[in-house]
Amino acid sequence: MSSSREYKALKGMQDVLPPNSYLWKKTEETAEEIFTAYGYRPIRPPIAETTDLFTRSIGENTDIVEKEMYTFNDKAGRSVTLRPEGTASVVRSYVEHHLYTLPSPQKYYYSGPMFRYERPQSGRLRQFYQIGAEVFGAAYPWMDAEMLSMLRHFLERLHLSDLSIEVNSIGCKQCRPAYKTALLDFFSDKRVQLCVDCKRRYTVNPLRILDCKVAGCTAVRKEAPRVTDHHCCDCESHFERFQATLRNFGITYNVNPEMVRGLDYYTRTIFEITSKDLGAQNAVVAGGRYDDLVKEFGGPDTPAIGFAAGMERIVELLNRSGASALPSPDAFISLLGEQACRKGILIADDLRTKGFWVELGDPEASLKSQMRRADKVSARYVFVIGDKEIDSGNVQWKKLSDASQGLISLSGIYDFLADKAG
RNA sequence: GUGGGUGUAGCUCAGUUGGUUAGAGCAUCUGACUGUGGCUCAGAGGGCCGCGGGUUCGAAUCCCGUCACUCACCCCA
Structure with a gap:
């Protein structure tokens, strides 16, 4: 701190x-x-x-x-x-x-x-x-x-x-030079009525008197010559x-x-x-x-x-206007166990090279806290890869927005995501 | 450069006429029978109360200074 x-x-x-x-x-x-x-x-x-x-x-x-x-x-x-x-x-x-x-x-x-x-x-x-x-x-x-x-x-x-x-x-x-002189002529006898800044502008840049916001100056310039007339x-x-x-x-x-x-x-x-x-x-x-x-x-x-x-x-x-454009991950892969971790990292890497935004869970954290994290980052799909999945060759997917879930083959995650994205 | 406003937890803010260990909500993290998020509940971490000086038995609180942020002037996108 x-x-x-x-x-x-x-x-x-x-x-x-x-x-x-x-x-x-x-x-x-x-x-x-x-x-x-x-x-x-x-x-x-x-x-x-x-x-x-x-x-x-x-x-x-x-x-x-x-x-x-x-x-x-x-x-x-x-x-x-x-x-x-x-x-x-x-x-x-x-x-x-x-x-x-x-x-x-x-x-x-x-x-x-x-x-x-x-x-x-x-x-x-x-x-x-x-x-x-x-x-x-x-x-x-x-x-x-x-x-x-x-x-x-x-x-x-x-x-x-x-x-x-x-x-x-x-x-x-x-x-413009002619207009400038017209302006100077107009303000020459009214200089005393102008604000301090405009008195300075009179010599430095008389055009600037035109957009002064001081009330006194706005009044004084009411009849001032207009550029458009010159x-x-x-x-x-x-x-x-x-x-x-x-x-x-x-x-x-x-x-x-x-x-x-x-x-x-x-x-x-x-x-x-x-x-x-x-x-x-x-x-x-x-x-x-x-x-x-x-x-x-x-x-x-x-x-x-x-x-x-x-x-x-x-x-x-x-x-x-309330515009927001915060994107969120396409998938979150929860990892449970050594074997699953080794395999899951490769799957994530492959999906990433194919353009999906994939977040990985911390294999040392409980599934609960990995799920919580998936929710925090607003991942669209969670895939749970544990040793059970490695043995069976299937992974569980879960859609966080409606809690629906199901099984797909380990090798089919890309097709699954590509299908849902399209 | 000139004025005004504001500085308390990561964020938004409480904090009573100066009075014990400075609070809340949100956020973060953990847990609620061992592989399932949001809601709920329980808990945890996190503050030299911007900084320095002064007044006082005692200051987040009062006074002075200083710095930072902010709004406005000037000017401009």
Whole structure:
């Protein structure tokens, strides 16, 4: 006890244990299945990159870069960072390996741990897992809609409902600067009325004033100019056609002109899928377009769009909906006596190579306690192998759910199980 | 980084105005005529009452500090 207290997982990092780990597995398998049908292929970038990669893509004065990165120097003195998100690595990989020479669009998905040094709270960890996907080389707005359709199918397949889809378009490098100045103009004489954080945002990132939750700020920005009114022609038409495609898919969504992004690389379409059942950290999926990033990383001018889904948050919703996926052994073999033990172990081994989950009893324990154990682990069938059975060549089977039992030949256990399983 | 809440058995929690060997339920293990689970019954193991200090004849209980966990802000998946 006192010795096991010496070591604990680090703050904000957790062990995923059964039965929860089965929900993780189910979530990952479902994503893989759905994404594959949409043409996404797996990609596995490393979890650490040179620090510069993140500061440049995510943005120098975002919170992630300013205070949340796991950054350290390696033995050669290079600054290395544990990835706080997946997109930067995938884009780097896309450029580094000249994946743009493959037919467009290229679609990739990944899943794995991300790291942000934050104060943990419900739905927020320092090591957390995301399933994400990126599409390169598709500028057309129906790709944005297709991505949401895919996400809808993914979440539906997991039987998650009660989620809402919010979309917005934050313009491009043509129209955003003008909008930014319009915002600054609007707030310039109202700065005193804003909260402390928003006063800071005014100089650092004025767009962020739009999603401040402080009541005073919500009131002040009522008449603030809207991004959607400042789109250039291309952005306006992109956003229009994106929405038309969403409607064509029969997807219900909300346009939320106040939604912004914490990462600097986004352009045009951004979206979020949120749940009311998750507390303050309510985003299950978030993503958007980043049409300039590939070029900024030294690749050809390539439009791109992607998203990331929070594993822990999805699993939390699955838990709330009562989903469970705890498997149990196909068979439990109770052993009584020396001879039976030698034979039983071989039988179990053979069944296991044929794909059955088989548990063995402790031959030194009483049959009673072996049966008790079989029940505890919810084995479907128990086979009792004792010296009596070895002599007669027959074993007794028992089905625990209804206590039915009977005799079969020692060599017929596989056929018996295969028959019951089919 | 800033606030609030909570720390008693593996888990969920009782613990009365400070007063003897700190309890329950669940879980674990064993047994109830010798080769049969679940239900029932009997029993067992398992607690520096988060840690350190203080007040007191006496602290799980009161005070201070500290650490951990947790929720929220910030921010975000």
